[in-house]
Amino acid sequence: MNGKRYSRQRELIYEALRQTDEHPTAEMVYHWLKPENPNLSLGTVYRNLNLLADEGTIRRMAFPVERYDARTEPHPHFCCDRCGCVYDLEMPYDPELDRQALLASGHDVTGHAVTFHGLCVKCKPLH
């Protein structure tokens, strides 16, 4: 009753995402599928990606908007899922991780960012 129905487009979008490791943007998914599905709409891609991400079937990766920090030395951040606030965290930065990443991938790793998420001290009480 209350809710979600099957849709061929959602299936398509999800399958496209499962078949790749490119971490595509909505635009990319749209362009992959459009030729075979000429009347697929970009809005549909966005809607379904958000839908799938909200239900936890796929994963969203990015801050919504660009933020800036005057502390330039690398340090971890905490980003609240509820209010969107970003906090600094006083935790050690481990350069050894970069070496491990290089070994695991072969890429020329120059640094890394750690971002924790959850509910911040202000939002926690509010449920």
Add this chain to the structure above:
Amino acid sequence: MNGKRYSRQRELIYEALRQTDEHPTAEMVYHWLKPENPNLSLGTVYRNLNLLADEGTIRRMAFPVERYDARTEPHPHFCCDRCGCVYDLEMPYDPELDRQALLASGHDVTGHAVTFHGLCVKCKPLH
């Protein structure tokens, strides 16, 4: 000679950023400064934040656009500074870090994301 000049607006913007730990967006900085500086332009804030970030005086934090991943279990990523490609990294995820973050901050930490950056294997040879 070669370029950069002093500007009161850049100074203002940088000082505002140094005085806070809110990791503000360009919009936030603009709204803080606008009342005291009625003819400050939002474009100027964007331009100077980017300028300061490019020269390494401040730090930018975000992917430019939203990306999606069908692998929902937490795992680190590598984002190439040159081509913008995003790769999965086969490295262990350490849940212990979340506990440490909780202890350090008091926030209700539910997870973390690690994003390495540098030049990917394709871009490395191209300089």
Add this chain to the structure above:
DNA sequence: AGAATAAACAGTAACTATTACTGTTATTGA
């Protein structure tokens, strides 16, 4: 199976974040 209900769609308009452009102001080196 066939009709009724509403979720999901395509197409498009609107909105938000960011960058580019234009004419003006102001820093700087001579």
Add this chain to the structure above:
DNA sequence: TCAATAACAGTAATAGTTACTGTTTATTCT
């Protein structure tokens, strides 16, 4: 002090994303 031009204010344009409108279609209930 003055010419050269970086940086500015204001605004237009662009890019990414979301919302709206009328239509299609999956599901539910006979």
